[in-house]
Amino acid sequence: MNIHAIRVIYKYEMKRAFKTIAQSFASPVISTVLYFVVFGTAIGSRIDAIDNVSYGLFIVPGLVMLTVLSQSLANASFGIYFPRFTGQIYEVLSAPVSFVEIVTGYVGAAATKSFLIALIILATASFFVEMRIDHPFLMLAFLILTCISFSLFGFIIGLWASDFEKLQIIPLLVITPLVFLGGTFYTIEMLPPVWQTISLFNPVVYLVSGFRWSFFEVSDVSVGLSLSMVLLFLLICLLIIGWMFKTGYRLKQ
Amino acid sequence: MSSIVSISNLSKTYEGGFQALKNVSLDIQRGEILALLGPNGAGKTTLISIICGIVNPSQGTVSVDGCDIIKDYRLTRERIGLVPQELTLGAFESVWDTFCFSRGLFGKKPNPQYLEQLLKDLSLWEKRNEMIMNLSGGMKRRVLIGKALAHEPMILFLDEPTAGVDVELRKDMWAQVERLRKAGVTIILTTHYIEEAEAIADRVGVINQGELLVVDDKLALMHKLGKRQLMIELESSIGSMPEALAGFKLEIGTEGDQLTYTYDPHKANTGIDELLKALTGAGLVIKDLHSVKTSLEEIFVNLVKANGRSAA
Numbered sequence: 070m071n072i073h074a075i076r077v078i079y080k081y082e083m084k085r086a087f088k089t090i091a092q093s094f095a096s097p098v099i100s101t102v103l104y105f106v107v108f109g110t111a112i113g114s115r116i117d118a119i120d121n122v123s124y125g126l127f128i129v130p131g132l133v134m135l136t137v138l139s140q141s142l143a144n145a146s147f148g149i150y151f152p153r154f155t156g157q158i159y160e161v162l163s164a165p166v167s168f169v170e171i172v173t174g175y176v177g178a179a180a181t182k183s184f185l186i187a188l189i190i191l192a193t194a195s196f197f198v199e200m201r202i203d204h205p206f207l208m209l210a211f212l213i214l215t216c217i218s219f220s221l222f223g224f225i226i227g228l229w230a231s232d233f234e235k236l237q238i239i240p241l242l243v244i245t246p247l248v249f250l251g252g253t254f255y256t257i258e259m260l261p262p263v264w265q266t267i268s269l270f271n272p273v274v275y276l277v278s279g280f281r282w283s284f285f286e287v288s289d290v291s292v293g294l295s296l297s298m299v300l301l302f303l304l305i306c307l308l309i310i311g312w313m314f315k316t317g318y319r320l321k322q
Numbered sequence: 323m324s325s326i327v328s329i330s331n332l333s334k335t336y337e338g339g340f341q342a343l344k345n346v347s348l349d350i351q352r353g354e355i356l357a358l359l360g361p362n363g364a365g366k367t368t369l370i371s372i373i374c375g376i377v378n379p380s381q382g383t384v385s386v387d388g389c390d391i392i393k394d395y396r397l398t399r400e401r402i403g404l405v406p407q408e409l410t411l412g413a414f415e416s417v418w419d420t421f422c423f424s425r426g427l428f429g430k431k432p433n434p435q436y437l438e439q440l441l442k443d444l445s446l447w448e449k450r451n452e453m454i455m456n457l458s459g460g461m462k463r464r465v466l467i468g469k470a471l472a473h474e475p476m477i478l479f480l481d482e483p484t485a486g487v488d489v490e491l492r493k494d495m496w497a498q499v500e501r502l503r504k505a506g507v508t509i510i511l512t513t514h515y516i517e518e519a520e521a522i523a524d525r526v527g528v529i530n531q532g533e534l535l536v537v538d539d540k541l542a543l544m545h546k547l548g549k550r551q552l553m554i555e556l557e558s559s560i561g562s563m564p565e566a567l568a569g570f571k572l573e574i575g576t577e578g579d580q581l582t583y584t585y586d587p588h589k590a591n592t593g594i595d596e597l598l599k600a601l602t603g604a605g606l607v608i609k610d611l612h613s614v615k616t617s618l619e620e621i622f623v624n625l626v627k628a629n630g631r632s633a634a
């Protein structure tokens with residue numbers, strides 16, 4: 070195990086985040102504040118409480134998930150795409166590191182960043198609403214699993230993308246709609262029955278639902294199902310990464 | 323002599339179907355400086371990239387210090403440092419940070435004293451806290467060399483290290499190479515500057531169109547393939563070749579007062595005696611005579627030309 074390699078890759082990626090601190094940490098905070106002002110306060114004051122949870126509080130887990138998903142994808146995909154694009158990747162390829170070590174370094178750093186951002190958002194949100202977390206450990210487990218699995222997914226995108234457009238296209242065209250339709254700002258019970266059924270094919274529903282349950286025991290689907298879906302997604306990402314490792318996909322000619 | 327890198331029957335066909343290496347076999351000796359010469363697209367970078375693990379071989383094997391580059395990649399790669407042909411560096415990190423990164427990546431624990439000495443050897447110590455994007459091209463080239471040496475490799479690959487480097491810096495670089503050789507590092511470099519290979523290499527390999535045409539001791543190569551030329555300056559210029567000299571392989575200089583005679587110095591009869599007699603017989607007065615060796619450059623050009631003809 071080349072621990073030193075994991076350490077320097079991780080450190081390099083974390084340093085990159087702190088160098089662009091405004092972009093990395095301030096922008097998620099600002100957008101969260103905006104969501105709260107618009108949805109939580111302005112519109113939310115006219116929306117009834119859902120299962121005895123005020124609307125402002127209700128959207129907190131959804132907002133955290135929204136940011137964690139997009140940040141994990143953006144950080145992890147860019148982290149590996151950029152050195153491929155500039156050619157710097159030659160050094161990693163010629164080093165005595167295994168693919169597992171490369172993934173651990175890059176994905177570990179991206180997941181850490183998302184995790185920190187999630188904590189910042191929760192802290193910011195607690196200025197607007199009275200925070201309530203019924204199952205803090207389950208909440209952390211959901212959060213960490215999501216950070217890791219979506220960073221893995223981002224890493225896959227960063228390897229697959231052959232240009233900047235492809236790098237953006239999956240987050241924009243697939244993830245953003247799934248997140249907005251995934252019960253981030255509402256419970257799917259509010260939808261007409263047909264759409265409720267369709268929603269069950271959206272993996273983000275399970276994520277948000279389970280995560281929200283760990284806050285106030287309110288969910289669209291059972292927690293056990295949510296947890297299994299997250300683990301399934303993690304497994305799928307690991308399998309894809311494993312296959313990429315075996316074939317040297319997009320890394321080596 | 324023991325070989326440190328052993329390449330056997332190596333071939334590479336890229337995804338598009340282009341065959342960049344054809345059945346290359348080569349042994350690199352421990353502690354030597356080997357220069358690989360070859361025109362653009364010959365396959366030099368491909369060969370180096372396979373040994374370093376950046377490109378997968380299609381066929382054949384490579385072992386480094388007795389270990390297979392695929393099965394024992396950790397052992398082989400930690401022994402190797404690579405200075406790539408392109409200036410591929412991050413822009414927003416400091417020189418010091420990038421050196422630490424490279425060292426760690428190759429599995430070595432931090433060693434600030436070693437890196438400090440390395441930076442000083444490369445005249446980069448003053449620039450250690452500078453962002454890489456604020457360095458000149460030549461400095462970036464030295465940063466790349468430093469990164470390749472940060473993990474104390476025993477084999478160093480330099481892929482055209484002197485492209486875009488001024489004369490002064492080139493001299494510094496060769497001094498550094500000489501120091502490394504003294505420390506026991508095996509060095510493989512590619513270059514288009516043949517004088518360079520002539521000046522510093524122990525052995526020279528010539529690659530063209532994916533084939534290794536020759537590898538030999540530099541001096542032996544020049545001896546074996548080298549021709550000599552006799553330059554004859556005449557008292558007065560001649561318009562055309564006199565009838566009596568038609569049998570000799572002679573070229574007239576543009577001014578008409580110089581003749582060049584190419585011969586093989588290893589032959590029993592070089593033909594010089596007959597030529598001189600014929601010259602006098604033709605009534606030409608010789609003003610001056612001197613002979614020169616063909617350079618490695620001419621050997622190289624001839625080899626590549628001959629290979630091109632046989633391939634076509």
Ligand SMILES: Nc1ncnc2c1ncn2[C@@H]1O[C@H](COP(=O)(O)OP(=O)(O)OP(=O)(O)O)[C@@H](O)[C@H]1O
Pocket residue numbers: 322336337338340341342360361362363364365366367368369407
């Ligand atoms: N990734 C690739 N895909 C397809 N063909 C490639 C690839 N990389 C190199 N080639 C081809 O392989 C051949 C050898 O390239 P290589 O870079 O090894 O040459 P070289 O000897 O280093 O040339 P130069 O002196 O210009 O650096 C070239 O014809 C090149 O077009």
Ligand SMILES: [Mg+2]
Pocket residue numbers: 366367368407481
């Ligand atoms: Mg090259």
